[in-house]
Amino acid sequence: MNPSLMTRVRWGVADTLVMVGRNLLRYVRLPENIVNITVSPIMFLLLFTYVLGGAIRTSTPDYITFVLPGILVQTLLFGGFGTALGLAQDVQSGLFDRYRSLPMARSAVIVGRLIADLLANIFVAVLMISIGTLIGFRFGGSVLQSIGSPAVGILFALPAAAIFAAVGLTVRSVEAVNVIGFTLIFPITFVSSAFVPVESMPGWLQPVAEANPFTLAANVSRALALGQDPGGDLVGVLIWTAGLAAVGVPLAVRAYGRRN
Amino acid sequence: MTTGTAGPAILVRGLTKSFGNVVALRGVDLEVERGVVFGLLGPNGAGKTTLVRILTTLQRPTSGSATIVGLDVVRDASRLRRAIGVAGQSVAVDDQLTGLENLEVVGRFHHLGGAEAKRRARALIERFDLVEAAGRRAVTYSGGMRRRLDVAASLVGEPEVLFLDEPTTGLDPRSRLSLWVAIEELARSGTTVLLTTQYLEEADRLASRIAVVDHGQVIAEGTAAELKGRVGGSVLVVQVADRSRLDAAREVLGRYGANPHVDESTLDVSVPMSAGAGAIAEVVRALDAGDIAVSNLTLHQPSLDDVFFALTGHASEAETPDAGERGEK
Ligand SMILES: Nc1ncnc2c1ncn2[C@@H]1O[C@H](COP(=O)(O)OP(=O)(O)OP(=O)(O)O)[C@@H](O)[C@H]1O
């Protein structure tokens, strides 16, 4: 009567792929989605480089080399906010009620969304690095390090997106997600080494910035961009990523499947 | 298409559902045979949607049990989802997908395989008169088209039991009629349909049995004819010219049928004509003798309001915003 485990796995994968496709179509057909995810990072990049760059002293040869990995990691993390927003939209539009009444894998809705947003993040990373290159950014290391630099950010953003997704599915309102996104994600990304060196912050803030896993991700991404050895920080990022994923993905799937 | 489990299509026992201190369902019992169209009739806030959502695994009951084709809505939820189709009260279509894509995606989630999902999507697009719009994004659809697409999506899995929550709300008369025909066809092909509606006329036409729901309870169940019988024939509505004569009119009409119902705002007094329509002439004479000026007089078939009034003694008033009061009743 019940399908075998193999069949269920096969269905789960198929459902996830359909969901990825559906979410990618939403990016393609709603150009404002693409504008949303690309305009602000490019603005950030230009503003930081030309407006603030002169005033901030960094250890790197020029500020853009310092700040591009930071902005990139921040942008990718901020993509998680879009994940939560998209899910909250689907809840509000009633589409999730349709999905939840279908014999599809519950995880497919969440994982399909995360994968589609991951692909969007890859697109954003390529775009930002291309624009950065036009205004003076250069990778300083091997090809592997140059790929590793954005890859760390993309990887780290994935479980973060799952956690935001869990939040979005718990509050189930686009407006609430907006508020949480700005009051939570902005401080987390700014109190870090993403835009300025931690040493330049007031003493009481430095431990906070140091403990922020986001600092770790920004540091590793930056080290790889410069062609340096990220050392233990790389392991730290991977542990954080795995840990957040182990919590975030099940939490999000549960929040989605919850029936009141 | 059949899961092979025995028993009625829908069996509900002592089902309750509370949201905090709002009691939406207060002990519902229901049995729906296979292959029939069953109507769930009730005013705003009666609990229809809550019941449908519990039966379609979207919400959990607070207490009591329910099975669909023998599968428990809580324990066997995932198997149950293969046997049902749902079109909820609010339309659930994917705005950025075309009509055809919407149906295909639903087919894929039923694990039909690409070709079969396409085939069924096309067939449903035709059946619901969406051929011209099939390649357009749903965001460009009118309300009625979205409603039709939503109902079509509920049929992709060829369900044994179909749930339609107020499916004709917002449809123009022509679309309503074509949806009715579609539901009738489904019924003929053996699909069990549970349909909620606020209109007796709709339940009357489609449903072989009707349960009337009010304040979270089934207050009557039977065929449309049986329910109308509870009202006692046609309903006479007399509109008095002078507000001060309302009570006098009620007294007069009370002689010809039980429980005359006064509507202070419209100055209407209505009563089921248990004495038969032939008594109208007598009523007119009695009103005249009682010096009651009449501005309008009509005789009509019982409406949902009349059924309601006859069954509950109160009008099917819209949902009161005061949840606390509902909670106690
Ligand atoms: N999620 C919820 N939280 C709190 N109260 C709820 C919730 N869902 C339903 N209710 C309450 O339960 C009662 C029944 O609502 P329900 O939506 O089931 O009625 P309905 O018969 O479908 O009405 P309508 O004809 O307006 O659709 C109402 O009082 C409603 O306010």
Ligand SMILES: [Mg+2]
């Ligand atoms: Mg309802």
